[in-house]
Amino acid sequence: MGVRGLTTYLNYNSNIFMKDYDLHNTNLVIDGHSLCAQLYRSLNCFSAFGGDYDKFAAYVKTFFKNLKKCKVTPYVIFDGSYEKRKLRTAHSRLRSKIYGASRLDPVTQGSLQIFPLLLRDVFKEVLKELTVMYTICEFEADDEIAALARYLSCPVLSYDSDFFIYNVVYIPFNTLEIKPKQIIYDEKKVFAMECRIYKVEYLTKHFGGIEKELLPLLATLLGNDFVEKKVFCKFFSQLKTPKGKKSKNEQQRCIHGLFLWLQNETLESAITKIIGRLKNHQKNKVFAIIMKSINGYNKKECKSLKYFNLSNDSIDDIIDIKMPEEMNDDDIDDQSDENRSLSSNDESDKESNSGSDIEESLPEWIAEGIRHKTIPHSFINLYTHHLHFCSPQAEDYLQDDAHYCILPIIRYAFDILTDFEQEHFVYVSREKDCNYKRIFVGKEYAVSKPIILPISQLIGSQLHAYFYHFFKEKLPQLNFEVLNLLPSNFQLFGLALLWWVSNCDVSVGQLQSLIMCFTYLDAIDEKVGSTRSYFHFNNKFSNKILELKERSVMEISDDLQMNKNKVQYDDCIVAAAILLKNFEIDETIRKKPKSYNSRRIHTFAQFQCCLYAINSLNTLCGSPFESTIYSKSYNGTFIYNMALKLEKERDPMLYLQKYLFGATSVLSFYKSLNMIICRLINELNLKFKDCSMGKKKNRRRKTDEEITFLIKEFESEVKI
Missing domain, CATH: 3.40.50.1010 (5'-nuclease)
Structure with missing residues (x-):
């Protein structure tokens, strides 16, 4: 205090x-x-x-x-x-x-x-x-x-x-x-x-x-x-x-x-x-x-x-x-x-106090769940006070609260914790005038109860069923068998991408910038280390980079693979030498701070909400999926800079092939992740925002032409 x-x-x-x-x-x-x-x-x-x-x-x-x-x-x-x-x-x-x-x-x-x-x-x-x-x-x-x-x-x-x-x-x-x-x-x-x-x-x-x-x-x-x-x-x-x-x-x-x-x-x-x-x-x-x-x-x-x-x-x-x-x-x-x-x-x-809460206690199953980290911290107040606070972050404050897109997930977590017995909880949201407001989140967001037993009596497989049930209700066309083709540490990240595209206005370039960030932090960092200095890295590997530029470059195989261990060390050096600049603030923003695009930031704030809520729900439901390691998945500066480049491109994938020319196995790993995500997006009949027009499009309407360039040449078998 x-x-x-x-x-x-x-x-x-x-x-x-x-x-x-x-x-x-x-x-x-x-x-x-x-x-x-x-x-x-x-x-x-x-x-x-x-x-x-x-x-x-x-x-x-x-x-x-x-x-x-x-x-x-x-x-x-x-x-x-x-x-x-x-x-x-x-x-x-x-x-x-x-x-x-x-x-x-x-x-x-x-x-x-x-x-x-x-x-x-x-x-x-x-x-x-x-x-x-x-x-x-x-x-x-x-x-x-x-x-x-x-x-x-x-x-x-x-x-x-x-x-x-x-x-x-x-x-x-x-x-x-x-x-x-x-x-x-x-x-x-x-x-x-x-x-x-x-x-x-x-x-x-x-x-x-x-x-x-x-x-x-x-x-x-x-x-x-x-x-x-x-x-x-x-x-x-x-x-x-x-x-x-x-x-x-x-x-x-x-x-x-x-x-x-x-x-x-x-x-x-x-x-x-x-x-x-x-x-x-x-x-x-x-x-x-x-x-x-x-x-x-x-x-x-x-x-x-x-x-x-x-x-x-x-x-x-x-x-x-x-x-x-x-x-x-x-x-x-x-x-x-x-x-x-x-x-x-x-x-x-x-501050005031009613004086009625000098001693507070919780049921043993809740207390033990908190202590053993099976009840996520973000959901604790949902149980104790039927309350959830927004977390103010970098976003566009002329738009609605970035957390709105995850209210159905939070409502489901609330229902699980309270055994589906409560009419509503209170979400404390931000207003556009920088104040806060209290929103009653009622049963219009709710999903049916899948199992009669309360959460305190559920065993592992039953808890897992709660997780699958939610997405079968909210994304009925989602094919979990296809999702499971992704690397285990990317599956919840991929699920968050799908929820994000389904509920927010997202461009292709924004989606691909997130996948590229994961590729760098998960695969490239593991091979060349986590240095973030472009000049230090290029000085250290200057001779090696010159040598690699002279080698003959293999074409990207149609046999796409999602095993990061097959990403080659030399390819990681080539990719890092190019991509490291994206970990620093872009020069255009340094020279013209007003070019900072809060609308782009807002979209990524929504994604973070989706990623956080889905991982928290996964934990609450007994972790049927491997949790996302956020520090190996998300760097906001890198993502913003990549989106700045990719949103300008009609064919972001073609641009990346030129941009990362020579980093063949890195591109193969990235393209494999991208192909599965795009296949799922297509099956869910989702639609991207057209950045060139700057207008919001209706979701749930999808034409083949709009995603053809995303999945072109990806139709071959994926090797894990």
Whole structure:
């Protein structure tokens, strides 16, 4: 939730409250969502093009390999569902995200923090690949993170001011040097990552030995997701705050004043004085909130232990304080200072809470599904709150929300989770005016229930049947036998392409740019490495490239193949030397930023929604298909640049044959993927958008001439 202003206050006095530390040879508990966000911010990717997931994955790998080099064992914990008290905050933050995303372009992307749709899943992909242990909590993770750190007696890595209050050793991410250095430890050279650590003891000692149990009161008084700050306006009106420098705002002076006040209080006396300055109808609720906060910040019991294969023998020490009796409305330590009450119009005051959700729990099958990652994170709020939020991203904000095309998929996931018993869920969509609106997604989007049993009682094959049933209802002409001809790691990607073409206005060039991106990230990268520097690559392989240009080029065989292992190393060098430029922003956009085409970006945003929703549904249905590895499938900058070229061509395939002349086996692999997709599109009777005319066409009408050039010469047998 964060304690407003506390990070600024402690950073201003960092030499007092933080000490230099060399991180090595230890366990480390990591706030998963926080680290994901901070790594992305430090990478400076091209957010305006929808996510360069391969680059982000490489950066995350480097980070965790550096931890391993320093003999640091990470334990990563992610948040799950929103708690009820967070929903108003979530709506408020959504509005600001929508506004930021609407301004996103190649010029502003460096200053706007907009996270691409698939970012968190890419982060988890890397954790899985590197066998880094992680779990997902049912609700917020802060208490679990702190409890695990106490159990392991190790630091927490995050960038959340709550951890200044928790009684843990805390490493703020902004103090961490990601690149390891060699140090001398016990007369040996070891690798370590420089950082700074915070301990509660540094704070309590500085303020004359404040009881650490009092610190959660600071978080409550300054306003959090449980209670509005204005509830304590009478308390603050009687709190003496120091007259500080002009550079310190009222919030900073208030924090300092609270520390000074707490110096002379016990937990019981402080609570008594706080409660005594509340209205009668507020007292019971605020007291319950205070006690929950205190026990949460000192929690020892940790559900996550068993998911990290650790024994759980900790029992919480519950602090039991009785509700204060009626007291006189005296000044706080006889201190008064007129005109020093904090404004109750602060942003945090917009949050409210009914007080009815102090404890939240889920059925065991849902909780276990979240923990074991069989219920996708994107669907958790569907169950807990019957709610799904849009994820603002780079798209055209003059058009409808890019997520609209996947509402039938989300509705089906909702029905599965709720056993088809609910009339509707609420989708929180973006408006064209950069606000949000709530849409009731009713049974007009629904699909019939295929099996009588609820999801909690289904076995593997029955779960798989749920997945097939949806597409048989929505795409009745879809031939799964043909889809299965594709490489297993491309099948869901291919299914997403079909859903995308069926529900959105898509051009041939846009489709082929996506297939070419997959070809590069899946086949070419595997042979020549994941370098993204055009000039570095061409300098490194300059002699080899000249040599390959002199060789005789084989014609592309009619025996098409989809085995990437048959893609030749030399052909990959030829292709990479040509294609690498597409991983950088096109020169036309650098020179003329207004040439950035948000309509093209919007179409690819819709595809990302399709890819994400179909993969999530696949997971929910027991994974009948291999999940798409997003970091080996999607680079937004590459896709945009390829589409820029291919949309201009009447025959994109012919253009690619000339463009990649000499990379025969690469083209064969690409053409094979393309042929199967085009065959399925033809069987589904789908239609592409005509880019040259710039007009939307009716779907479900298909003429042979419009796809002939796509499947020309592809009629031969495909070899897997």
